[in-house]
Amino acid sequence: MGLVFSGGGAKGLAYVGVLKVLEKNGIPIDYIVGTSMGSVVGALYSAGYSPTEIEKLVLDPEFQYWVSGKQSTDKTFNYITADPNPSALRVGLAIDSSFKTRVTPNLVNDVSLNFVLAKMLAPAGAISNYNFDKLFVPFRCLAAEVFTRKEVIQKEGSISDAVRNSMAVPLAFRPIRNPDGRYLFDGGIYNNFPVDVMRTEFKPDIIIGVNVGDVAYKKYPYGKDDQLLLGSIVFLGADVADTLSVGPNGIFIQPDLEGYGATDFARVKELIDLGTKAAEAKLPQMKRRIARRADTLELAARRLEFQGRAPQPRFDRVTVQGLENQQAAFVRRFFRRSSKMYTIDEIEEGYYRLSSDDFFRNIYPRIRYDQAAQGYVFSLDARQNNNLTGEVGFALATRPVDNFYFGIEYRFLKNFLYQAAASVNIGSFYNAAKGSFRINVPARVSYYIEPNIVYNEWNFQKTGGLLGRDVQSTQVRQQDLKAGVQIGVSPNYRSRMLLEAAWFTRQDEYANVNELVNTDKLDETDFVGYTGAVQFARNTLNRKQYATDGRRAVFTVRGVYGREQFMPGSTAQVRDVLESDRRWLQIRAFTEQFFPLKEGKQSWGYFAEIMVSGQPRFYNYRSSLTTAPVFAPLADSRTLFLENYRSARYVAGGLRFSQTLFGKLEWRSEGYLHVRHQPLRLGTDQRAERDSRFSLDRPRLTASTGFIYETPVGPLALHVIHYDDKAKNWGVFGHIGYLLYQARALE
Numbered sequence: 072m073g074l075v076f077s078g079g080g081a082k083g084l085a086y087v088g089v090l091k092v093l094e095k096n097g098i099p100i101d102y103i104v105g106t107s108m109g110s111v112v113g114a115l116y117s118a119g120y121s122p123t124e125i126e127k128l129v130l131d132p133e134f135q136y137w138v139s140g141k142q143s144t145d146k147t148f149n150y151i152t153a154d155p156n157p158s159a160l161r162v163g164l165a166i167d168s169s170f171k172t173r174v175t176p177n178l179v180n181d182v183s184l185n186f187v188l189a190k191m192l193a194p195a196g197a198i199s200n201y202n203f204d205k206l207f208v209p210f211r212c213l214a215a216e217v218f219t220r221k222e223v224i225q226k227e228g229s230i231s232d233a234v235r236n237s238m239a240v241p242l243a244f245r246p247i248r249n250p251d252g253r254y255l256f257d258g259g260i261y262n263n264f265p266v267d268v269m270r271t272e273f274k275p276d277i278i279i280g281v282n283v284g285d286v287a288y289k290k291y292p293y294g295k296d297d298q299l300l301l302g303s304i305v306f307l308g309a310d311v312a313d314t315l316s317v318g319p320n321g322i323f324i325q326p327d328l329e330g331y332g333a334t335d336f337a338r339v340k341e342l343i344d345l346g347t348k349a350a351e352a353k354l355p356q357m358k359r360r361i362a363r364r365a366d367t368l369e370l371a372a373r374r375l376e377f378q379g380r381a382p383q384p385r386f387d388r389v390t391v392q393g394l395e396n397q398q399a400a401f402v403r404r405f406f407r408r409s410s411k412m413y414t415i416d417e418i419e420e421g422y423y424r425l426s427s428d429d430f431f432r433n434i435y436p437r438i439r440y441d442q443a444a445q446g447y448v449f450s451l452d453a454r455q456n457n458n459l460t461g462e463v464g465f466a467l468a469t470r471p472v473d474n475f476y477f478g479i480e481y482r483f484l485k486n487f488l489y490q491a492a493a494s495v496n497i498g499s500f501y502n503a504a505k506g507s508f509r510i511n512v513p514a515r516v517s518y519y520i521e522p523n524i525v526y527n528e529w530n531f532q533k534t535g536g537l538l539g540r541d542v543q544s545t546q547v548r549q550q551d552l553k554a555g556v557q558i559g560v561s562p563n564y565r566s567r568m569l570l571e572a573a574w575f576t577r578q579d580e581y582a583n584v585n586e587l588v589n590t591d592k593l594d595e596t597d598f599v600g601y602t603g604a605v606q607f608a609r610n611t612l613n614r615k616q617y618a619t620d621g622r623r624a625v626f627t628v629r630g631v632y633g634r635e636q637f638m639p640g641s642t643a644q645v646r647d648v649l650e651s652d653r654r655w656l657q658i659r660a661f662t663e664q665f666f667p668l669k670e671g672k673q674s675w676g677y678f679a680e681i682m683v684s685g686q687p688r689f690y691n692y693r694s695s696l697t698t699a700p701v702f703a704p705l706a707d708s709r710t711l712f713l714e715n716y717r718s719a720r721y722v723a724g725g726l727r728f729s730q731t732l733f734g735k736l737e738w739r740s741e742g743y744l745h746v747r748h749q750p751l752r753l754g755t756d757q758r759a760e761r762d763s764r765f766s767l768d769r770p771r772l773t774a775s776t777g778f779i780y781e782t783p784v785g786p787l788a789l790h791v792i793h794y795d796d797k798a799k800n801w802g803v804f805g806h807i808g809y810l811l812y813q814a815r816a817l818e
């Protein structure tokens with residue numbers, strides 16, 4: 072009996088339900104032919120995985136990362152990963168030595184999918200000696216050679232390559248370069264229901280054809296054409312199923328998948344159940360036409376025996392194709408082994424270490440057994456790379472804090488990976504620029520060295536909206552420039568240790584009175600010096616902003632030495648230029664974590680922060696505030712100058728709640744309390760004064776509630792916000808895009 076699976080994207084998950092029904096009822100499966108998603112499920116079954124094992128695989132939350140292209144939080148390596156920035160669009164461009172360029176399309180990131188397919192199908196490949204007829208169930212899958220417009224029947228070689236070729240859907244998954252140099256595409260382009268291939272390759276007596284793709288209508292479907300067009304856009308260029316092709320003795324199964332699309336991978340359980348229901352409806356017909364039965368115990372024993380013949384997952388070597396010798400040596404250094412042979416965990420860690428950077432986004436992994444070496448060989452095809460990347464982002468808001476972001480990165484691989492980057496932020500409230508040059512060094516403990524220069528400019532005039540602002544909290548302009556070097560070390564996934572040494576200069580302009588006239592000149596404090604810091608950070612958050620899953624923790628110890636110069640304007644009582652040395656040590660610890668509930672529809676989170684700084688009082692109260700650390704818990708907190716949220720020492724905690732209403736619309740509420748230790752207050756002669764050593768400010772409440780919709784260019788949000796500060800007590804704030812800013816020089 073031959074089993075044929077069509078293509079159909081996520082709808083092909085229904086095949087898992089079909090396989091469950093066939094095995095449970097002893098319907099024999101002698102051969103399998105599949106296309107696209109049908110090749111994925113068919114290959115797993117032919118490789119010796121049971122329907123129950125396949126079901127467990129696709130129900131695992133990790134499966135959603137593989138098919139969506141999102142990076143699993145457990146597999147993202149912070150050694151290379153950049154800090155979050157406001158970019159919404161990232162475009163890669165490959166430039167070769169002859170200055171020929173190639174734009175890398177922004178398709179689904181297949182880094183995780185490729186490795187999982189290679190790892191899961193490698194044992195069966197070794198057992199069968201890469202002959203698809205010697206698999207647990209003989210197997211064929213289809214691909215398309217678009218340049219010659221030919222159908223390709225894959226029957227030998229790497230099973231994962233064959234599957235990956237068959238699912239290279241145009242505008243979704245990129246095609247891979249095969250060992251013979253060809254690029255192949257989704258087999259459904261020319262034959263989405265390959266019953267004819269089953270008949271010519273295996274000649275079974277009975278064919279069971281399961282179709283989840285399109286079916287040709289005998290007449291034009293007037294009245295339904297618009298709906299069908301929108302729901303079938305992925306398959307407009309694909310072949311459609313002939314329902315009679317299984318023959319008069321065959322069985323045709325068409326699950327009722329109305330309302331389901333090719334990208335509905337999140338609806339795994341529903342799709343499996345629909346496949347089960349469709350197969351059960353055809354069960355009486357199958358039992359009448361198929362006399363032979365497969366003993367389930369014998370089948371399980373045969374499967375166990377087949378799996379037991381797989382060689383141990385030990386790797387003899389790592390090879391690299393498509394790069395020069397020096398470049399290939401760099402790549403191999405990402406793979407570290409503790410003994411003569413690599414373990415699968417060591418191979419996996421090296422692969423994800425490498426693929427964390429866009430330069431290696433298009434690498435493709437292969438696993439093949441070497442009989443002579445008695446171990447597997449892990450090979451990487453690294454012919455393609457993104458050595459030039461551009462980024463664009465923006466934020467538009469209901470207050471005048473609009474901002475535009477542009478970034479560019481160039482990478483050059485030789486003995487090490489060198490990366491030059493530059494970015495700018497442009498807006499009326501915030502302007503910034505950053506330039507850096509990074510040298511990435513893979514080693515047993517990988518590290519990078521990055522000289523950089525960072526400039527920030529903040530102008531708080533007119534950023535407060537209509538509800539409650541005063542002169543002192545708006546007449547603040549801040550600039551800082553920092554030039555230094557960072558050394559980053561990443562001991563494991565998602566963790567990073569930073570060492571920093573830098574020179575800095577800060578310039579703060581501010582008003583020391585509540586009333587100004589046009590002729591007034593702002594007072595100014597310049598602070599120039601040196602700073603060094605040690606920071607440990609771990610980040611597994613699922614979003615750059617408004618996260619609902621994962622955890623972030625940051626611990627920083629920073630030392631500061633500098634010289635303050637106060638230059639009075641027209642609002643100061645002191646008329647002399649004053650100078651003094653300042654030095655201090657500060658410690659900041661921060662953590663937040665989210666706990667998704669109800670299948671990710673609801674999320675609770677907590678937040679905690681402590682800041683302990685030995686920052687001394689500057690020459691006046693306002694300059695002491697402008698230099699002090701800032702508690703900024705909400706999306707717009709950095710756009711406001713709030714006295715009660717600036718302090719050298721404070722503790723804070725809060726809770727967050729997010730509820731998905733429908734689609735990508737969420738309701739989000741947050742509440743925080745923070746307490747300042749020895750808060751500054753305005754004393755005589757505009758000086759800053761502190762209360763006694765043990766004095767504490769009263770707890771201050773910060774709260775927000777509103778709606779968030781995730782768009783392709785960033786979050787669209789509208790909040791009602793309360794701050795416990797006279798300068799901004801209540802407000803309504805909305806924005807689209809990411810409100811993310813570079814840290815100030817001493818943050």
